[in-house]
Amino acid sequence: QIDPKDYTFSGLKDETVGRLPGKVAGQQFIIQDCENCKIYIFDNSATITVDDCVNCQIFLGPIRGSVFFRDCKDCKCIVACQQFRTRDCRKLEVFLCCATQPIIESSTGMKFGCFQYYYPELALQFKDAGLSIFNNTWSNIHDFTPVSGENNWGLLPENAVVQDYVPLPSSEELKAVRISTDATRSIIPVTRGQRQKNSDESCLAVFFAGDYTTANARKLIDEMIGKGFQLIQTKEVSMKAEDAHRVFQQCASEFISLLEKGPVVALEFNGDGAVEGCRSTVNDIFSGTKVFVSESKASASQDVDNFYNFADMQMGM
Numbered sequence: 001q002i003d004p005k006d007y008t009f010s011g012l013k014d015e016t017v018g019r020l021p022g023k024v025a026g027q028q029f030i031i032q033d034c035e036n037c038k039i040y041i042f043d044n045s046a047t048i049t050v051d052d053c054v055n056c057q058i059f060l061g062p063i064r065g066s067v068f069f070r071d072c073k074d075c076k077c078i079v080a081c082q083q084f085r086t087r088d089c090r091k092l093e094v095f096l097c098c099a100t101q102p103i104i105e106s107s108t109g110m111k112f113g114c115f116q117y118y119y120p121e122l123a124l125q126f127k128d129a130g131l132s133i134f135n136n137t138w139s140n141i142h143d144f145t146p147v148s149g150e151n152n153w154g155l156l157p158e159n160a161v162v163q164d165y166v167p168l169p170s171s172e173e174l175k176a177v178r179i180s181t182d183a184t185r186s187i188i189p190v191t192r193g194q195r196q197k198n199s200d201e202s203c204l205a206v207f208f209a210g211d212y213t214t215a216n217a218r219k220l221i222d223e224m225i226g227k228g229f230q231l232i233q234t235k236e237v238s239m240k241a242e243d244a245h246r247v248f249q250q251c252a253s254e255f256i257s258l259l260e261k262g263p264v265v266a267l268e269f270n271g272d273g274a275v276e277g278c279r280s281t282v283n284d285i286f287s288g289t290k291v292f293v294s295e296s297k298a299s300a301s302q303d304v305d306n307f308y309n310f311a312d313m314q315m316g317m
Helices: 122-128 213-226 241-254 256-261 274-285 297-316
Strands: 008-010 016-019 029-032 038-041 048-051 057-070 073-087 090-098 103-105 110-114 153-155 202-207 230-237 264-270 291-293
Touching (some): 202 213, 202 274, 213 264, 264 297, 274 291, 274 297
Parallel strands (some): 029 048, 057 073, 073 090, 090 110
Antiparallel strands (some): 202 264, 230 264
């Protein structure tokens, strides 16, 4: 028998509380009327509502459905979810991984950054919550109630350090979780999102489904970042033959048979020389693996647009 009290934090003040991996196990969770608390949910859940919280620091592991912040102010959060919504909130700073477009309503002073976090159980929790580590629209915010001449949201500084916002837990029980906030170890690849690009040269790389797709994509990201390029966005999405023709144009035929195995993982890199850098890295490291990489600087921006336009339509359906 499930006791709702086990899945609720209510009316707490000046406390550090949390749930260890395995303790929420896909249930829904409620956080309400907390002040000056540090709250950590190191597990996956169905949905989470956060109501009337003030000056709290909150970590929420992968959420299969929605997280909804209402009437909260001065909170700092790290959140991974399918849907993110706020209503009547003031001054929330959120490191976010969100599979769909985040929505704010009647909220001001909102700041967003890319989710970056690691602990050993997190990858499996993403899987259990049905979330892909590559689908993260953290910076593509939709403001439901814009005010003319004002901006209700912005992005956190690019060099923002997660631990400065949501420190690691200090309680004995929660210290057992082996956390790293080092961006290079983050379970979610850290992307630039909607920030200004440094270069007018981008490159698209697409991995096809197989046993090592995730590992290969992460390896290419590490290599490219090591060479000074930037990861703009990532996406995991299923494709059909007609999509391949639209995205891969004349090389579609060599990839169509690979699409039946499962979703593809696409990466957009940016920087002067990104196409050449990506092509040589793929040739050096993935010689036995079929990978789509933009042919030239001239075609690359069209590749990126073709793929992400297609992917956005898929995700929007």
